Amino acid sequence: MENGSLRIDFKKLAVYLLKRCWLIILCAAIGFAGMYWYSNNYEQDTYTAFATVYVLNGNPNLVNYQYTNMNDLSSAVALLDTYTVVIKSTKVMSVVTERLASEYPGISAGYIANTLTMGSVAETGVLKIISTTPDAKLSADICNAVVDVAPAEIIRVVNAGNIEVIDYAETPRYADERSPMKKGIIGALAGGILAAMLLILLFLLNRKVTDTEDLTDKYTPPVLAEIRRKNVKGSEPARLLLDSGSLVEQIESYAKLRMNLLYTLAGKEKKAIVISSAISGEGKSTIAANLAISCAMSGKKVLLVDADIRRACQKDHFKYEIETPGLSEALIGEGNWWDMVIPSGRENLSILPAGHAAPNPAELLSLPALPAMLSEMEKEFDLVLFDTPPMNVVSDPLALSSYVAGCILVIRQNYSDHREIRKALVSAEMAGMSVLGFVFYGEKLKQGQYYGKKYYKKYYSRYEKQAEK
Structure with a gap:
């Protein structure tokens, strides 16, 4: 009595979604407004501090000790992910935590690691250590503690020739820009996608004859x-x-x-x-x-x-x-x-x-x-x-x-x-x-x-x- 097994009709699904695009747009608008309002009114201020260090590669196959060549710079940039892993390692984070524990009771190694990001200055061997927290002084203290502790571990693990501190972190004077528009766009995308997924689910579960x-x-x-x-x-x-x-x-x-x-x-x-x-x-x-x-x-x-x-x-x-x-x-x-x-x-x-x-x-x-x-x-x-x-x-x-x-x-x-x-x-x-x-x-x-x-x-x-x- 049936011509074939049940299958998804993508053309009909597209028409179904187009007829209900107003709902997707509405949910996207609600998501945008909600995230924008939350970011503007309730999002906690954050402060970002950073310190910079210079990493010189110690691999004898790549380094001419008389001067810094492009091999050193390329190697330093390529090893950025490795530096990040070393800096966020349990060993380094434990030492940093011990240094900060007296001034910041209850601070944990996991929390510190989550505040850290690494970056490199384009086409240089300069490594940027960045920390973002709700406390301006804490952000600077984390960066400086890492700068003091991490170089020795990086040299040991990566066989870097030398690491020199260029700038220690200073306590930021102003909070980071909240960028509610960015958060609003994320909310709009989330709202629209969730609405579309719900509509697709309802379409697939619908057993009624529509035409x-x-x-x-x-x-x-x-x-x-x-x-x-x-x-x-x-x-x-x-x-x-x-x-x-x-x-x-x-x-x-x-x-x-x-x-x-x-x-x-x-x-x-x-x-x-x-x-x-x-x-x-x-x-x-x-x-x-x-x-x-x-x-x-x-x-x-x-x-x-x-x-x-x-x-x-x-x-x-x-x-x-x-x-x-x-x-x-x-x-x-x-x-x-x-x-x-x-x-x-x-x-x-x-x-x-x-x-x-x-x-x-x-x-x-x-x-x-x-x-x-x-x-x-x-x-x-x-x-x-x-x-x-x-x-x-x-x-x-x-x-x-x-x-x-x-x-x-x-x-x-x-x-x-x-x-x-x-x-x-x-x-x-x-x-x-x-x-x-x-x-x-x-x-x-x-x-x-x-x-x-x-x-x-x-x-x-x-x-x-x-x-x-």
Whole structure:
């Protein structure tokens, strides 16, 4: 039933992110503002001090002792990382800590190492030892202690010829520049990246059907039509039905569904169709009612059977009493089905109500009376539509599998779940019920899927003018 395994659609992911780029920008702006404000108001002032030393390489293969050559300078620069490791070694840091402990109780070797950075003056053998702390004097004292202790260890480990102190560190007079703009940019990047990662995670975890491509890419049955869902306030199912005041595009979408269905049924002996869904709330009763109306408007004689015996829905669309006898009574022999058919108020369309609620609808639909009843219905009507409960909720729709041409599954945009759809398709396949196709029912359809109001208004106004002439 599925065309292939689930995979990431990077094009769809890109569109998904572009539609929500405002959220990424908003999070980036919040990150920028937060970090900028924090840096400006709460970030602790820091002070940077530095000392400089000159390192002369002692390798006899590289050094001419009469003068300093380029080999010495290149070697000194190349050994910067080595000097850094030596200076931050446990041995050096322990001695530095001992020197500072009396004036700065509680100071640790790890803290001192974290305050230190090394640098070299371009194209020279000068090594710059830098310390940054919240205390101006401490920064200078750390640099000077390192300058006193480290040279001997560097000479021993690296075999440097000599190390001369150029400048001892002085206590800085001013705090370092806070650079809130830099911190703000970092915050903006962090906020934007986190928002994008969250959106990608939500996209990957989303199991809802968002457009018809989700159906055509993953499943074999075709999409028979895309129908825009009316946004009707309140619980008024009758307002969802097609009538003379319906929008032209609404009528045309059901006409497309009707034509595709009739084309699918061409050559089939059976005229009965099940309209169902995977779970409740997907709009299958509204689709069934409007499809019946559309077929009746085209001149077909249609019978709409409310086969949801547990929870009859068509009574809300066509305004008849819930106690009206119907399918359940006909199946248990309490009357003839044709005597229970009621008019819909629309030409060519009749309704067979669900009847009184029964505790075992699936068993009722399995009674021997059903095949004979269906045969009589197909002789009397051009098309018989069964509005059944959702497939994954009860087994009622599957009980009809042997007596109908197939079923149509209604898929509601951003509501139907792929896991439930797969489950329904497997159930239909196991019961031997042919899935004729999907009806995509949504509020946000693409322009390519569903013509806009301007198109229809322009097209039909031109048609009406030609008709008047």
